[in-house]
Amino acid sequence: MLQDLSRLRNIGISAHIDSGKTTLTERILFYTQRIHKIREVKGKDEQGATMDYMELEKERGITITSAATYCEWNKHHINIIDTPGHVDFTIEVERSLRVLDGAILVLCGVAGVQSQSLTVDRQMRRYKVPRLAFVNKLDRSGANPFRVSEQLRDKLGHNAVMMQIPIGLEAQHAGVIDLIRMQAYAFDGDNGENVRAYEMPAELRHDAEAAREKMLDAVSMFSDDLTEAILEGVVTEELIYDAVRRGTLSLDLTPVFMGSAYKNKGVQPLLDAVTRYLPSPLDITNSAVDLSNNEAPITLSADPQKPLVALAFKLEDGRYGQLTYLRVYQGTLAKGSSIANSRTKRRHKVGRLVRMHADQMEEIQDSGAGDIVAMFGIDCASGDTFTDESIQVSMTSMHVPEPVISLAIKPVDSKSEINMSKALARFTREDPTFRAGADPESGETVISGMGELHLDIYIERMKREYGAEVRSGAPQVAYRETISQRAEYNYTHKKQSGGAGQYGRVAGYVEPLSDGEDFEFVNEIRGGAIPSEFIPSVEKGVRTAIEKGKLIGFPVIGVRFVLNDGQAHSVDSSDIAFQIAGRQAFRQACAHARPIVLEPVMKLAVESPTEFHGAVLKSVMQRRGNVIGTTEEAGFCRVEAEVPLAEMFGYATDLRSSTQGKAEFTMEFARYLPAPSEVQKTLVEKYAGRVKGEEE
């Protein structure tokens, strides 16, 4: 167990795809002597980088799952979570950020702040993760760390402060100048492992002094001592380090470092900065909810002596069974100890406890507060909280977006059918944004997720990892229905001929709810027109009805159902009679409340060289897209738009062909909007045809 928590760092490395974060992680592991040979992304040496360990990731050259690893630097223990770069996998990023104390935001020195950087940064802000920026790829043609630093300010709103300036750019990139020590650094040796400090080149002195003055000006905002020292001309390195750390921890400052991970430059100073400026678990306040006290918030303390609280943030099915990644927030997790799952209330005995290094592992005996470890053989879901049973707490739930796209899948043979079930059981446990279920009407298996690529990846993983071959249908958009005006209802359910009778009358009105609210049931019955025991029956009936709207059979959202009158019969009224009355009344009311179809609209960001601006705009307009705006900068333009998901299938291919493969896009769910009348008409007719067919 780690004794000195102030020397522990739990960090993530987040960035836009292809910014070089896996390469950077690989270099970090090499310089910290966790690995002894550098491997590159995309399996140039047929092995792939250490952190990209899934077969599919190696093939595509992208990081899909967050692999955890750790290393030692300057007597500090650093846990690193490598995070995926594509927006379709952002749940992985969000999960990682939830358990991290700090992060490195990797930016491409040429492309700068790209669309995914915006998404990742927003997520980091949500979880209040202090970050350092690393401007990578300074060896590439067109690299400009000054521009990227400005973009951090303009586009992401960071108080970005350059802590270094480059020595040469593009092919001439030779190292960095540290603006605190005012010294130049070169990275010698075959793999840049020998850091050599030398006097800065005279021609860069003027630039370095100007940049240092700017840095001191920004940093002194966080320390009165430093301000005084500047005025008196007695600035020390320690004073600057302290001020930068304060600014970083308060999220009011983002120190900017730079280099080229691929060319082995600038990585060691970045590691120094991680230990120097990013927080230890002692610097962070984590809270949970007390399940024994009406979910009152409680503050956790990174004290190994206190009762255990740990969060399972990632699951993997490996060679040796389910591997559960945990962050210990309080107390100690020891091998052989007994722990309880706060959600299921089940008790478990901790078998093997390991520290992960990508897909390799080291056995450990115990793990203290603040640490990130993994354990074997515990059946749980991602997001579960474990305690030592002396307290009943749960970590606050993570924000999990609703899936927006579905796909019917069918196994090709019986062997695939069995394997598919196994694969789906695992994937749905690992990834809360991926859902699987059976369509009650067709009986087909339907998988749902956050985008086309998200589902594609799981279909491929089924095939590769489980040998389950499936045929997939056309993607289905998760439409919704709503009402657009108030309407009254007065419905009597009466069945009083023969046998036990049924009677229930309900009256009131439905009205649209404001944006973002799903459903509200309001009981305004006065004077016992409906006996109180039947009110929940009415609500149950209504809730059944909202699951499937009359227009196109999709769930109804954004409705307030107000019950203000009714009638009961002393003998014939029953729970089921009022359930039916509620269900029918809702359908009757909705039919008069101008029901409409809502379609999911995605936020799309396309980046391309300016010459393809027109092609990109046309690609958006052709898909019923609404262009929000365009930003043009340094030969690139970024088009931001909102586009209905239904129009986005196959967009990647079309965009590639219309821009010679030079544009890239990211997409995430934005909101539900009313579908245009012609789209609604088509959907309604299609649904009516299907219902008619089923009836016949």
Added chain:
Amino acid sequence: MYKQFLTARSPLRLLEKGLHGGLGRGNLGLVVAGRGVGKTPVLVGFALDELLREGRVLHISFDQSVAHVRDYYNTVFSDLAHSVHLEDAARIHADIDRQRGIRAYPGMPFSTGKLREAVKLEGETCAQPTLLVIEGIQMNGDLREELADLKALAQELSAEVWLSAANSGEHVGGIPSDVAPVKDFLSVILALEPASDCVRLRALKDHENPDVTSLHVALDPRTLLLTRN
């Protein structure tokens, strides 16, 4: 309130009256004020009025991001819709989003050539704008050529063009000193003057009219809406 009533009763009708018919198609207008006084909400107010009257707006910023500009539109529209209980506000908001384009050129110098490209693309993919809003330009004598070209563009498009500029504080003949060298290209110059509870719009130049009358229009700094004063 219905959209038609809203535009008919807009304080901008009063402004048009004060300016002897308003800025007019094919003309350039300028709003000058100190930093943070409210140039952007005033321009967004002008743009929303045009959008509510079925016009098309292209908003160009040389110093703000797309998200920042869009936030202004969303905030001002929401406040406006709320203050007058606008009927069918969600649909009107969606329509407005479709009729408006935003372009950001952070850190780039002002160039009418760039604007021409943007307008051409806008025309090819949607429709020609009827109002151009241009923010983030530093006014000075060097811009004479660009502004002459911009005026020509406004006339080609038969569009109104509103620009904004930070006020240097010094005045030459009632006009801010950095605006004075280019005042010939500007048909209307409006100054924003902070008062105790509002920001008043005052005309410094009104076409060729020598009698610059009081406009009786102000910006409410709490709601960022234009009001009758």
